Amino acid sequence: MTAASETRFRGLGRLFRLARADLRYGQSGSSWLFFLANPLLQILVYSQALPFFRSQREDYVLFLCAGLLPWQSFSESVVRASQALVRNAGLLRALPLRTDLLVAQSSLISLLGFLVVLALLLALAALHGAPLGAVHLWLPVLALLMHAFACGLGLLLAPLRVLFPAIQEAQRPLFQIWMWATPIVYAESLVAHRFPWWLRWNPPYAFVRPLRALLLEGAAPDWASLQQMIFWTASSLVAGSLAHRALRAEARDLL
Amino acid sequence: MSDPRAPLVSLEKAGKRYRVYASPGERLLDWLSLGRRSGGAEWWGVRGVSLQIRPGEAIGVVGANGAGKTTLLRLVAGLVEPTEGTREARGRVLPLLALGTGMRAELTGRENVRLAADLLGLPAGYADAELGRIEAFADLGDFFDRPLAFYSRGMKTRLAFSLIAFAEADLFVFDEALAGGDAGFREKCHDWLDAIRAAGAAVILATHQPASLLRFCERALVLRRGAIEWDGEPKAAVAMIRDDKAGRAPASS
Numbered sequence: 002m003t004a005a006s007e008t009r010f011r012g013l014g015r016l017f018r019l020a021r022a023d024l025r026y027g028q029s030g031s032s033w034l035f036f037l038a039n040p041l042l043q044i045l046v047y048s049q050a051l052p053f054f055r056s057q058r059e060d061y062v063l064f065l066c067a068g069l070l071p072w073q074s075f076s077e078s079v080v081r082a083s084q085a086l087v088r089n090a091g092l093l094r095a096l097p098l099r100t101d102l103l104v105a106q107s108s109l110i111s112l113l114g115f116l117v118v119l120a121l122l123l124a125l126a127a128l129h130g131a132p133l134g135a136v137h138l139w140l141p142v143l144a145l146l147m148h149a150f151a152c153g154l155g156l157l158l159a160p161l162r163v164l165f166p167a168i169q170e171a172q173r174p175l176f177q178i179w180m181w182a183t184p185i186v187y188a189e190s191l192v193a194h195r196f197p198w199w200l201r202w203n204p205p206y207a208f209v210r211p212l213r214a215l216l217l218e219g220a221a222p223d224w225a226s227l228q229q230m231i232f233w234t235a236s237s238l239v240a241g242s243l244a245h246r247a248l249r250a251e252a253r254d255l256l
Numbered sequence: 257m258s259d260p261r262a263p264l265v266s267l268e269k270a271g272k273r274y275r276v277y278a279s280p281g282e283r284l285l286d287w288l289s290l291g292r293r294s295g296g297a298e299w300w301g302v303r304g305v306s307l308q309i310r311p312g313e314a315i316g317v318v319g320a321n322g323a324g325k326t327t328l329l330r331l332v333a334g335l336v337e338p339t340e341g342t343r344e345a346r347g348r349v350l351p352l353l354a355l356g357t358g359m360r361a362e363l364t365g366r367e368n369v370r371l372a373a374d375l376l377g378l379p380a381g382y383a384d385a386e387l388g389r390i391e392a393f394a395d396l397g398d399f400f401d402r403p404l405a406f407y408s409r410g411m412k413t414r415l416a417f418s419l420i421a422f423a424e425a426d427l428f429v430f431d432e433a434l435a436g437g438d439a440g441f442r443e444k445c446h447d448w449l450d451a452i453r454a455a456g457a458a459v460i461l462a463t464h465q466p467a468s469l470l471r472f473c474e475r476a477l478v479l480r481r482g483a484i485e486w487d488g489e490p491k492a493a494v495a496m497i498r499d500d501k502a503g504r505a506p507a508s509s
Binding site for chain 2: 091092094095096097098164165167251253254
């Protein structure tokens with residue numbers, strides 16, 4: 002063996018040892034379970050369900066985008082906010098920063114990204130012949146409410162993510178299941194008659210439904226929808242803030 | 257009117273407890289039992305610490321690794337709340353527990369000064385107003401406008417220390433901050449510390465270097481197993497650390 006190949010081999014060996022340590026100590030058993038569940042779930046759903054849903058509507062692409070993109074923004078906002086403390090661990094160790102403000106800052110960034118997405122969706126809706134007007138000024142209001150709701154969840158999850166690292170892996174499949182249990186890629190009519198309570202008590206749908214109606218039909222949210230959104234947002238922010246206050250010291254100790 | 261010699265920070269029988277679990281699952285079981293089961297172990301970083309830091313004082317904190325130096329500094333700086341006892345503070349406390357906090361590898365030294373000044377909570381406009389003096393103090397030459405990723409450890413220390421060199425605070429809290437940099441830069445930092453003390457600011461620094469302790473501090477704290485074992489003259493503290501293996505007590509208090 003030449004000196005060069007020996008060096009390469011030793012480098013490879015070190016890489017394997019590093020990977021082994023990462024696998025052994027970096028992931029808990031439950032992390033692995035969730036890590037595998039996510040792609041399996043996606044394969045199952047995309048191969049079996051999607052072709053059926055597509056056949057149900059003529060404007061399916063717009064319908065799908067108007068539901069899926071808000072949902073993705075919501076789920077990414079929650080995931081991002083829940084990682085706010087871990088991501089800023091170095092700063093939190095050295096500076097007296099407020100942890101709740103780090104979560105809020107993360108949600109704000111997600112909101113700004115979503116406003117850009119909404120502009121694109123509006124353009125897509127116009128291309129599909131949807132009427133544009135002053136009613137669309139509701140879009141940033143609904144976006145703000147949805148991300149404030151996500152911020153409340155983030156406030157709860159951010160310290161939990163520090164205390165229970167498996168939450169990071171659990172979030173992806175849970176959000177997948179949640180999305181497929183919500184009329185995002187399929188019409189509400191498919192589940193409305195069998196599970197009306199689920200549609201009423203599924204918080205993210207309270208935001209996605211009026212957003213979609215606004216984009217597809219130019220329909221302003223009715224008072225009942227607004228009440229529902231405000232209720233979920235206020236509940237999430239209050240519960241999230243209380244939980245955050247109770248858990249932040251313990252989480253900070255662990256960073 | 258407030259007394260100018262009143263303590264900047266007072267700790268009264270303060271303690272910081274950490275709860276240590278073997279795994280997150282054990283923590284979850286504890287939570288689910290609503291306190292009936294106690295699987296985690298308690299560990300006190302510091303306990304029963306009473307300390308007052310007055311304007312203009314320079315206090316050195318010494319002790320073996322794990323003695324509680326960093327936890328004590330974190331308590332003093334208000335980064336953690338005491339689990340028991342109290343902490344009272346007045347004036348502006350600037351914690352520098354990790355030099356380079358908030359700096360990013362992809363940004364230049366100049367950009368990092370602006371970013372880190374914001375994160376450290378230095379007054380708006382501080383970085384811009386002092387940029388020339390900071391650049392001169394760091395003495396990094398062309399590297400000041402190169403990304404931090406190309407800096408050596410010593411250069412990073414220079415940049416980070418220079419950032420706060422012109423900041424105003426009533427109490428500076430350092431953790432081994434002077435360990436990096438070459439001898440010339442360390443001497444510059446020593447002169448700076450003398451200057452801020454002369455201006456009335458207080459300093460508390462944790463160090464493993466007896467020379468630093470003797471050079472600046474008029475008061476030393478020796479920590480052992482989370483408690484202040486000695487609070488007095490630095491010379492005696494250095495002797496105590498040196499005699500530690502033999503178990504001898506300090507000559508005077």
